[in-house]
Amino acid sequence: MADEGPTAETRSDRGAGSGVRGVKSALRTVALLELLAERADRPARLDELAEELDVPRSSMYQLLQTLVDCGWVRTDTTGSLYGIGIRTLLTGTSYLDSxxxxxxxxxxxxxxxxxxxxxxxxxxxxxxxxxxxxxxxxxxxxxxxxxxxxxxxxxxxxxxxxxxxxxxxxxxxxxxxxxxxxxxxxxxxxxxxxxxxxxxxxxxxxxxxxxxxxxxxxxxxxxxxxxxxxxxxxxxxxxxxxxxxxxxxxxxxxxxxxxxxxxxxxxxxxxxxxx
The missing domain is CATH 3.30.450.40 (GAF domain)
Structure with missing residues (x-):
């Protein structure tokens, strides 16, 4: 495998063949959620996520806080660790039920x-x-x-x-x-x-x-x-x-x-x- 990790833009490119240009903030959000889901029981730190997805640290922090507020990402009591949030479970079960x-x-x-x-x-x-x-x-x-x-x-x-x-x-x-x-x-x-x-x-x-x-x-x-x-x-x-x-x-x-x-x-x- 290549040494350079995938960016937010390369992780979630399933719609690339549609001819519609991806919205950068949406791509980053999906890439972040997918990365946290892949990590499962291994919570991540802000710097890890920013580096893995090649996103500026300040932008990653703002994105994380927004998703924490919405329930899509959770954080520990110190606010330094992040994991997938409970709202993602609702989406997954809805997919199966529908x-x-x-x-x-x-x-x-x-x-x-x-x-x-x-x-x-x-x-x-x-x-x-x-x-x-x-x-x-x-x-x-x-x-x-x-x-x-x-x-x-x-x-x-x-x-x-x-x-x-x-x-x-x-x-x-x-x-x-x-x-x-x-x-x-x-x-x-x-x-x-x-x-x-x-x-x-x-x-x-x-x-x-x-x-x-x-x-x-x-x-x-x-x-x-x-x-x-x-x-x-x-x-x-x-x-x-x-x-x-x-x-x-x-x-x-x-x-x-x-x-x-x-x-x-x-x-x-x-x-x-x-x-």
Whole structure:
């Protein structure tokens, strides 16, 4: 990776292709919130944030104080540490509650979880990453780190690979430079990833063998009610108890759930066609 960190203008450039010039203050605000969200339980100091986003210290202080007053950022009793604020939770839950696809799919995650006794996920492609939208945890093993809202490189797991395989090779949204490794098994060689995506297309689902989390295998299935698919479901299983028989059972159940969801969502009308 380059030594120079991303600026406020480079962190939040998803709308760059729209032809509309970004508003500098808005870009800074979004970049700051994204940075604080990425840091999770690691609060940041004013100087750290100003340096990371290449924003003057005085401007960063004013922005932070405004967001603290509005509840989007919180600070400690000394006023020297900053973290993500409670208002962001309202926005996140509103996104999930307002999404018809997520509401429709949730009961089928329960059905798959009950049938398999394993952890089931729903995720959505967001640029070169997937974001977890819903999770049903297994009671048989400790939690994985795939909490709702978590962002994972799409190339590093079954959910992402299932969605990348739905796109032509030239349209796969991968970042420039080396691919990030989540574990020693993550596919970071582009040629190897391309070959694996071809196997996903032939097989009809993606397999992740300890590529996202050590000790966990995943099986990902794209939901093709959208073209190309943007949502996928997966089943995660500890490799220590993944027999061939159980793998066949997982694939069979998840394919059935995939078909049910696609059939139901293809009949749903009236929802906005989000871009």
């Amino acid at each position: 999404d018809l696809s997520v509401r429709t799919i949730r009961p089928y995650l329960d059905e798959a979880s009950d049938a398999l006794g394993e952890t089931i996920h729903l995720a959505r492609l967001d640029g070169p990453n997937v974001v977890y939208l819903a999770t049903r945890e297994s009671h048989e093993y400790l939690r994985t780190i795939s909490r709702v809202g978590r962002r994972v490189p799409a190339h590093a797991g079954a959910l992402g690979k299932a969605l990348l395989a739905e796109r032509l090779e030239g349209e796969v949204p991968l970042p420039e430079g080396p691919l990030t490794a989540c574990t020693e098994n993550t596919l970071t060689d582009r040629a190897a990833l391309v070959a694996d995506l071809e196997r996903v297309r032939e097989r009809g689902y993606a397999i992740d063998r300890e590529e996202t989390v050590t000790g966990i295998a995943g099986f990902g299935f794209a939901l093709r009610h959208d073209v190309p698919a943007v949502d996928a479901i997966s089943c995660s299983v500890p490799v220590a108890r993944l027999t061939e028989e159980h793998q066949s059972r997982v694939v069979s159940v998840m394919r059935e759930i995939q078909t049910k969801i696609e059939t139901l969502l293809s009949r749903v009308s009236g929802a906005p066609d989000w871009r």
